[in-house]
Amino acid sequence: MTFRLADPDALYPVDASTDVPTERGFEPRPCRLLFRLMSIEEESELAAAGDREYLAGVLGGWEGIEDHDGSPLEFGADNAARLGRVSYFVVGVQRAYRAWLLALPGKTSPRPRGTGASQGAEAATH
Secondary structure, three states: OOOOOOOOOOOOOEEEEEEEEOOEEEEEEEEEEEEEEOOHHHHHHHHOHHHHHHHHHHHHEEEEEEOOOOOOOOOHHHHHHHHHOHHHHHHHHHHHHHHHHHHHHOOOOOOOOOOOOHHHHHHHOO
């Protein structure tokens, strides 16, 4: 079997949850997010660009998200922009995306698999 680059148009389903404020504090609400694969640097640039830009960049779809009336919220630019104004949703997406990205094997991880040390620490010892 040979190494093949990931399809740049592929979407990767990830089970996630968002901590939603309620009268009793925060409660996790599950959903499934479809992520695009990008580097840590690209993801960081999107995070710096703003919440709406972040969601537009990392999300390629979702399941299990409802509108205020309980009807399924269709994935699209307008609804992603609406959710981009909900800070706790954006935080949940960022948390899920980073956890997923850092769990991938290989160069996307800031820690080499062999030593568990950060790349900076490894470079300083050699």
